[in-house]
Amino acid sequence: MKKRLQQLASPILNPLENSEGDYHYSPSHRKVLKIMGVLFVMLGGVGLYFSLLADILAGLFPVILFTGIGLLCLVVGYLGSDKAVSKLWRNRNETHQ
Numbered sequence: 200m201k202k203r204l205q206q207l208a209s210p211i212l213n214p215l216e217n218s219e220g221d222y223h224y225s226p227s228h229r230k231v232l233k234i235m236g237v238l239f240v241m242l243g244g245v246g247l248y249f250s251l252l253a254d255i256l257a258g259l260f261p262v263i264l265f266t267g268i269g270l271l272c273l274v275v276g277y278l279g280s281d282k283a284v285s286k287l288w289r290n291r292n293e294t295h296q
Contacts, residue, residue, distance in 0.1 A: 208274045236269045
C-alpha cells in the first residue's frame with residue numbers, strides 16, 4: 200500500500216528526493232512535519248466551516264492554502280524519504296565561508 204501511495208505522490212516526492220549534496224536528518228523533523236500537517240489541515244477545516252457559516256466565498260482561498268500546505272506536510276512526513284524531509288526543512292550540510 201505504501202509503495203502505491205509513493206508512486207501516486209511521486210510528482211511531489213521526486214524533486215525533494217533527487218536533490219544533490221549531503222543532508223542532515225533527525226527523526227524529530229519527521230514528527231514535527233506530521234504534527235504541522237495535521238494542524239494545517241485542521242486549520243483549513245475550521246476555516247471552511249466558518250467560511251460556509253458566514254457565506255463568504257473569499258474565505259475559500261485560505262482554506263485551499265492551509266489544506267494544501269497540510270497535505271504536503273503529511274505526504275512528505277509519511278511517504279517521503281529522510282532526504283525529502285531534510286530538503287523540505289532545508290537542513291543540508293553545507294560549508295559556510
